[in-house]
Amino acid sequence: MTTGTETREFQAEVKQLLNIVIHSLYTDREIFLRELISNAADALEKLRYQKITTKEIADGDLPLEITLELDEDGHTLAITDTGIGMTRDELAENLGTIAHSGSKAFFQYLAEGDKKDVSLIGQFGVGFYAAFMVADEVTVFSRSYNPEAAGCIWTSDGTGSYTLGEAEGLKRGTKIVLRLKEDAHEFAKADVIKRIIKQYSSFVPFAILVNGEKVDTVQALWTKNKKEVTPEEYTEFYKYIANAYDEPLFKLHFSVDAPLAINALLFVPKDHFERLGFGRLEPGVNLYCRKVLIQQQSKEILPEWLRFIKGVVDSEELPLNISRETMQDSALLAKLRKVITGRFLKFLSEQASKDPEKYKEFWRNFSMFIKEGAATDFAYRNDLVKLMRFESSKAGEGELVALQNYVERMKEDQKHIYYINGPTREVIEASPYLEIFWKKEIEVLYTNEAVDDYILSQLGEFEGKKLVSVDQAELDLPEGETDTPDRETLSQEQFEKLAGWLKEVLGKKIVEVRESKRLEDNPAIVLNQDSFTSSMQRMMQMANKDLNSIGPKVLEINSSHPIVRNLNHLREENDPFARLAAEQIFDNALISSGLIVDPRAFVDRMYKIIERALK
Numbered sequence: 256m257t258t259g260t261e262t263r264e265f266q267a268e269v270k271q272l273l274n275i276v277i278h279s280l281y282t283d284r285e286i287f288l289r290e291l292i293s294n295a296a297d298a299l300e301k302l303r304y305q306k307i308t309t310k311e312i313a314d315g316d317l318p319l320e321i322t323l324e325l326d327e328d329g330h331t332l333a334i335t336d337t338g339i340g341m342t343r344d345e346l347a348e349n350l351g352t353i354a355h356s357g358s359k360a361f362f363q364y365l366a367e368g369d370k371k372d373v374s375l376i377g378q379f380g381v382g383f384y385a386a387f388m389v390a391d392e393v394t395v396f397s398r399s400y401n402p403e404a405a406g407c408i409w410t411s412d413g414t415g416s417y418t419l420g421e422a423e424g425l426k427r428g429t430k431i432v433l434r435l436k437e438d439a440h441e442f443a444k445a446d447v448i449k450r451i452i453k454q455y456s457s458f459v460p461f462a463i464l465v466n467g468e469k470v471d472t473v474q475a476l477w478t479k480n481k482k483e484v485t486p487e488e489y490t491e492f493y494k495y496i497a498n499a500y501d502e503p504l505f506k507l508h509f510s511v512d513a514p515l516a517i518n519a520l521l522f523v524p525k526d527h528f529e530r531l532g533f534g535r536l537e538p539g540v541n542l543y544c545r546k547v548l549i550q551q552q553s554k555e556i557l558p559e560w561l562r563f564i565k566g567v568v569d570s571e572e573l574p575l576n577i578s579r580e581t582m583q584d585s586a587l588l589a590k591l592r593k594v595i596t597g598r599f600l601k602f603l604s605e606q607a608s609k610d611p612e613k614y615k616e617f618w619r620n621f622s623m624f625i626k627e628g629a630a631t632d633f634a635y636r637n638d639l640v641k642l643m644r645f646e647s648s649k650a651g652e653g654e655l656v657a658l659q660n661y662v663e664r665m666k667e668d669q670k671h672i673y674y675i676n677g678p679t680r681e682v683i684e685a686s687p688y689l690e691i692f693w694k695k696e697i698e699v700l701y702t703n704e705a706v707d708d709y710i711l712s713q714l715g716e717f718e719g720k721k722l723v724s725v726d727q728a729e730l731d732l733p734e735g736e737t738d739t740p741d742r743e744t745l746s747q748e749q750f751e752k753l754a755g756w757l758k759e760v761l762g763k764k765i766v767e768v769r770e771s772k773r774l775e776d777n778p779a780i781v782l783n784q785d786s787f788t789s790s791m792q793r794m795m796q797m798a799n800k801d802l803n804s805i806g807p808k809v810l811e812i813n814s815s816h817p818i819v820r821n822l823n824h825l826r827e828e829n830d831p832f833a834r835l836a837a838e839q840i841f842d843n844a845l846i847s848s849g850l851i852v853d854p855r856a857f858v859d860r861m862y863k864i865i866e867r868a869l870k
């Protein structure tokens with residue numbers, strides 16, 4: 256029974272808003288339920304607080320819960336909470352006017368844009384009014400926790416006015432009844448509603464019942480104290496949010512108060528499918544505001560290269576209806592991203608020193624993301640290179656070295672950090688480039704992918720030490736007694752003649768022929784004039800499908816090597832075989848540096864050489 260009924264006009268802004276809500280089509284109108292459940296949960300939370308501070312509470316024994324009743328035949332959905340409730344004045348104030356900033360931003364957006372994309376309504380925070388996306392009539396029964404206050408009823412079809420009256424026989428809390436629009440009848444179906452609850456409201460800390468049946472909700476572990484959570488609970492939670500079957504490799508649970516209040520629970524899985532080439536991972540962190548989902552698989556909360564992280568970030572400072580479109584929100588998200596990324600990288604670096612074996616496991620499967628970040632995200636490059644690990648000429652089998660380790664054990668007179676690229680340790684260690692480093696006992700880091708070389712060359716230096724790829728022309732190695740071994744070499748004149756002739760034979764492929772001070776067992780190597788390493792050039796050869804897309808080389812020859820000396824001999828005798836041999840030596844040097852050569856010319860030449868050898 257209702258008494259004292261009056262009809263009131265909505266505030267002008269509300270009218271404008273409802274007009275849009277009612278007359279538009281939406282893509283994700285199911286968010287209306289998230290809004291209503293979140294309002295209900297807020298009301299219950301407020302009541303919980305009142306129970307502690309106030310003695311007199313209407314219907315003090317009512318359980319704190321949210322109930323949904325669906326009537327498929329009658330096409331209605333009712334959502335009831337036993338929360339704080341509203342008085343008559345509060346109903347008029349809260350459901351007849353708009354005061355908060357989210358809606359103002361929405362109006363501004365509507366006023367500015369040509370295309371009125373109303374589906375964005377959910378992102379702009381009009382909470383309760385979202386009900387009119389699916390209902391052509393909304394009735395709210397509410398009774399305040401204040402025992403003195405009478406129960407009230409509010410009803411509207413959203414077209415300009417609402418009625419307000421008193422209602423008898425209500426218990427504390429709020430019941431909102433939606434008469435569903437014809438095209439929204441699906442929202443009276445239990446399976447549809449349960450799916451939506453699971454998606455948006457899984458962590459709501461109150462029981463949710465749909466037609467008397469409790470929907471499973473999960474504890475929002477991230478809001479709990481770390482000491483109160485068991486490892487099993489963490490694993491279960493991880494499996495739930497990541498849809499995973501394994502155990503996480505790492506877990507990071509933290510809270511910060513400044514510059515923003517954040518609770519976060521992040522996981523690194525054991526492995527991922529992107530490594531195996533099965534497509535690209537989607538971001539795995541969901542953004543919550545006080546346990547209510549506001550962005551699933553958020554693209555904003557972490558940089559893209561951290562897309563392997565699974566978990567939850569909750570910040571009560573975020574508006575429920577966060578939007579990239581508003582400057583204020585995107586600034587907030589950027590701040591959040593900075594805090595979380597920084598904290599996660601710090602965590603990784605702590606793990607690397609605390610448990611190197613486990614970190615190695617992480618590095619094996621997730622290094623691609625760290626490298627992606629180091630290569631593309633300038634803001635984090637310096638932090639990320641510290642997390643990189645390499646094999647090296649001084650590391651034992653299976654041991655990995657950080658740039659920091661390398662610098663700490665550099666030789667006293669050594670100026671630079673040296674690295675070499677190759678597909679495997681075995682291949683690298685047989686490389687002619689390493690000869691001199693073995694001899695001088697200088698450590699060389701092994702890089703396996705072109706992206707490693709790209710990162711190191713972009714970085715340029717680490718802790719004031721230049722990063723030098725060993726296929727660079729200028730090595731600037733410390734001098735030593737072993738530098739000028741007692742070996743028979745070509746005379747200066749012979750060398751100059753040979754060099755001139757080689758330039759003529761190899762043409763544009765080389766810029767210079769040099770006498771090598773670093774080679775002993777190999778006749779020749781090719782060197783690069785800049786930091787664009789051979790592995791990077793190989794990548795360009797493959798990307799451009801052009802084997803000639805490599806820069807001209809410096810050819811360094813070992814004039815004490817029998818092959819070079821005999822080559823010079825043949826040249827002096829004008830034997831045409833000398834040309835063939837020179838070209839083959841050059842191609843061999845290209846292959847040793849990791850570049851791809853044209854197999855047709857190479858194989859042809861090789862047969863001619865075999866033919867002559869077999870004679």
Ligand SMILES: Nc1ncnc2c1ncn2[C@@H]1O[C@H](COP(=O)(O)OP(=O)(O)OP(=O)(O)O)[C@@H](O)[C@H]1O
Pocket residue numbers: 290294295298336338339340341349350355357379380381382383384429575576
């Ligand atoms: N179930 C409810 N119980 C008690 N009060 C409610 C309930 N639903 C809404 N209200 C009141 O109505 C106000 C307006 O709700 P509305 O959902 O439009 O905006 P909001 O909740 O303030 O913002 P948002 O939904 O963007 O977070 C709320 O702030 C709250 O005071």
